[in-house]
Amino acid sequence: MENHDLVIVGGGISGLQAAISAKKSGVQDIVLIEAEDSLGGILNQCIYTGFGMEDFKEELTGTEYVQRFIDEFLELNIEYKLNTTVIKISKNKVITAVSPNEGIIEIKACSIIFAAGAVEKPQKSIRVLTKDLSGIYSALTVGRFINIHGYMPGKSIVILGANKIGNALANRIFIEGGKVKAVIDSEVGFDERNEIIEFLAEINIPFLYNYNIVKIKGSERIEGIYISDENGEKFISCDTLILALKLNPNDKILREANIKILNKERNEINTNVPGVFIVGNALYIHESNEGSPLENRKAGEMSAEYIRATL
Structure with a gap:
């Protein structure tokens, strides 16, 4: 010893x-x-x-x-x-x-x-109903990919979590020329919503609030996600899902x-x-x-x- x-x-x-x-x-x-x-x-x-x-x-x-x-x-x-x-x-x-x-x-x-x-710790609203699919990463992992190793995690990206980490990462991917199809969150308060919408709109990224991921499509790699709100379900095609989890x-x-x-x-x-x-x-x-x-x-x-x- x-x-x-x-x-x-x-x-x-x-x-x-x-x-x-x-x-x-x-x-x-x-x-x-x-x-x-x-x-x-x-x-x-x-x-x-x-x-x-x-x-x-x-x-x-x-x-x-x-x-x-x-x-x-x-x-x-x-x-x-x-x-x-x-x-x-x-x-x-x-x-x-x-x-x-x-x-x-x-x-x-x-x-x-x-x-x-x-x-990083998942919130109750973050439930990934899948296993053995590539293309699903935590935000800190993607930050390391981009900022240290110089790799983009995918070509068509969705970020789950409109918190400080998720929004900063969306901006970083935009600066590096990547494509973020949407940022999704189900737990954003009314006071934060307009600020986030405005921030993401400046970099041409839609903000889908009050949505949950209910299913992930894919065989070996993620091909898309199904999201739902009180009005029903919709599908977003993507090859990468980033979980911006709270710390x-x-x-x-x-x-x-x-x-x-x-x-x-x-x-x-x-x-x-x-x-x-x-x-x-x-x-x-x-x-x-x-x-x-x-x-x-x-x-x-x-x-x-x-x-x-x-x-």
Whole structure:
């Protein structure tokens, strides 16, 4: 079993900022664990501008913004493990992880900062009545296809979910020259409806609200969908269906260990286990992909204080 003063779970912007803060606060023995094959998290997909004004007083793309923290993280010689998935955290701060290179790993930590981000979670209205069909993707998967690998997921696309993620992806596909036949949603409030209709109309994409998908047509790949509302059923031909699902904190392994936020209403980063802190979208879903730099740096500082007091 490995032993480390601080283990950070997640190598996105929150984990990077927390690690940098902890190192600058005097913690020398740090290891960061990231499930993907690179540092940076969701910001690696954000190739548009609108980042960096608070930290750097200049407008950057998401990739430029996070790269500055990756560079600083690497300059500080903080240890990290890529392609490593944390599968369990115990209340006595033992972390179990798996990786192709090291197999099963156990790490005993004095302190843990949990920055594992968010996961997509289906709503009740999203029911895909099929199996074994290609051409059905989550929005985050398609974002990775387009923004990182440069692939369009299909030629004729329908997006289910007129939320922030779905609308942004529709706009991105439009910019890249793709064809979105419609954005569909059954749970959009009246106040949001006109704003979404206007936004999608600017890029010539129909918005079909109060519809549910009732059936998917196809043999090996999706060929179309049947949608219905109170007036009946209609068919839309498409070769790609994108599920723009709402994001939920990726905190399942903490809940399984009964590790809880002390004050959920105030989104405090402390938990009921001393020395364990939660930051970023793992704590709550932030409005911006930049998260909360102040919150992340505070976690690093608080972890350093705990380690000094404990060791």
